[in-house]
Amino acid sequence: MKPFSYTRAETVGDAVAALVANPQAQLMAGGTNLVDLMKYDVAKPDAIVDINRLPLKDIDDLPDGGIRIGALASNSAVAYDARIKARFPLLSSAILAGASPQLRNAATTGGNLLQRTRCYYFYDPSTPCNKREPGSGCSAIGGLNRIHAILGASDMCIAVHPSDMCVALAALDAVVEVEGPAGARQNAFAEFHRLPGDEPERDNTLAHGEIITGIRLTPNHFAGHHTYLKLRDRLSYAFALVSVAVAMETADRRIVELRIALGGVAHKPWRDPLAEAEFSGAQADEATFQRVADRLLAGAMGQGDNDFKIPLARKTIVRALRQAASGRPQDQAVKAIQ
Template sequence: MKRFTYTRAETVADAVAILADRPQAQFLAGGTNLVDLMKYDVERPDAIIDINSLPLKEIEELPDGGLRIGALASNSAVAYNAQIQARFPLLASAILAGASPQLRNAATTGGNLLQRTRCSYFYDPSTPCNKREPGSGCAAIGGLTRMHAILGASDKCIAVHPSDMCVALAALDATVEVVGPDSARDIAFGDFHRLPGDEPQRDNTLARDELVTGIRLEANRFAGHHTYLKLRDRLSYAFALVSVAAAMEIADGRIVDLRIALGGVAHRPWRDPLVEAEYAGAPAEDVTFQRVADRLLFEAKGLGGNDFKILLARKAIVRALRQAASGRPQSQTLKAIQ
C-alpha cells in the first residue's frame, strides 16, 4: 500500500476545499471498497480525507412525500428505516440482498454509488486494464468472461457495476445531490453512471472535485407491487450474475406505470424508460412480461463464457415482473427464489 496523509474534514466545505488542493486525494467514509483497492495497490491516493464527521447521516422527510437520504447514512440504517420500508420497500430489499450485515453496517449510501467494479482483472495490477491504466488493454476480453457485461460494453471494457442498491435507485428515478468548490448541483440517477465507451476509467459523471452529499427519492405508488430478484452463485455474500429491480402500479389488471432496472449485466444499472413506456396500459400478465424481457435484451451479446446470462436475464425479468404484479416480493430473509 502506498503511503498517504490523513485528514479529517469537519464540514462539507472543508472536505471539498481539501480535495481541490490535493488532486490525488480520495474521500473515506465506510471504506468497504476503497480500503480493499488500496490493499491491492489498485487505488493509490496520496491523501485520505475522512468525511465521517460530516452531518450527512440523516434520512429526512421532503414536502412532496419523498425522502432525502444523507450520503453517510449506512446501508443498514437505510434498509431498516421505517419510512424507507413503508414507501420505498424496493430499495430496502435491494440493500438487504447485498453484502453481509457487517458490511452493511459500515457501507454508506454515497460510497455504494461510487464503488468500483469487482472485475478480477481490474483487481489484479499484473494484468492490463483500461480502467486502471487507460490504453493498456482489457485482459477480460478474450479471458474469463463469466461475470461480465452482456449490454453496453465496448472494445475497451466489459466490466459490470457491482451494486444492488444502485439498481433499485435507478428503477426509482432517484436524484443524486453533489457539492463542488463553487456550487451544488443535482444529477438524475440515470445520468450518474456511465457506459465504458472510450473512457472506461470514468465510472460516473461526478466531477473530480465534487462530493456526493445525498440522494432524493420522489413519492411513488410502487409499494404494493415491487420486487428485487438477485441471481448469484450462492445465496449470501455474492455479487449478482443478474439482478432485477421491478416496480409497477396496476389498475384493473393493467399496468399504469412500469419501472425495471437490471444489475450484473452492464457497466451501470441498466434501464430503458422507452421500453417501460411502451407497456403502459398492457395487461399485467406473462405474455406482457416476456415481451418486456425481449425488448430489454434485444441488443444483449454474450462473450462465450457469459452467454448463459442472456437466457438467465430473460427468465429473471419475467419472474421478477410476475412477483411484482402478484404483490409477493422476493424475500431477502429466506432467499430461496420464489
C-alpha cells in the first residue's frame, strides 16, 4: 500500500479545501470501498481526508413531506428509519438487499453513491483496464464478461454499477446535494452517475473538490405499489446479475405513474423516463408488463458470456412489475422470489 497523509476534517469547508489543495486526495467515511481498493493497489491516494466528524448523519423531515438524508447516515440507519420505511419503502428494501449487516452498519449514504463502478479486471492491476489506466484497453471485452453490461456500454468499458441503494434512488428521482469550491448546488440523481463513453475512469459528474452533503427525497404515491427484486448468484452478499426497482401508482387497475430502474446491467443505474411515460394509462396487466420489458431492453446487447442477462432481465422486469402492481413487494428477509 502506498504511504499517504491523513487529516480529519472538522467542517465541510475543511474537506473541500483539502481536496482542492491535493488532486490526489480522497475522502474517507465508512471506507468499505476505498480501503479494499487501496489494499489491492488500485486506489493510490497521496492523502486521506477523514470526514466522519462532519455534521452530516441526520435524517430530517422536509416541510413538503419529503426527507433529507445526510451523506454520513449509515445504510442501516436509513434502511431501518421508520419514516423511510413508511414513505419510501422501496429505498429501505433495496438497501437491505445489499451487502451484509456489518457492511451496512459502516457504509454511508454518500459513500454508496461514490463507490466505483468496477469488475474483476479493475481489481487486478496486472491487466489492462481503461477505468484504472485510461487508454490501456478493456480486458472484459473478449474476456470473462459474465457479470458485465448489456445496456449503455462503450468500446472503452463494459463494467456495471454495483449499488442496490442507487437503483432505488434512481427510481425515486432523488436529488443529490453537493458542496464545493463554487458553493452548494443540487444535482438530479439521473445526472449524477455517468455512462462510460470515452471517459470510463469518471463514474460521476462531481467536479474537483466537490463532496456530497445529502440526498433529498420528494413526496410520492408509491408506498403501496413498489418492489426491489434482485437476482444474483447466491442469496446474500453478492452483487446483482440483474435488479429491478419499481415504483408505481395505479387507479382502477391502470398505471397512473410508473418509474422503473435497473441495476447490474449498465455503468450506472439504468432508467428511461420516456419509456415509462409511454405506459401512463395502460392496464396494469401481464401484457403491459411484457411491453415495458421489451421497451426497456430494446437496445440491450450481450458480450458473449453475459448474453443470458437479456432474457433474465426481461423476466425480472415482468416479475417486479407484477409484484408492484399486486402490492406485494419482494420480502428481503425471505429472499426467495415471490
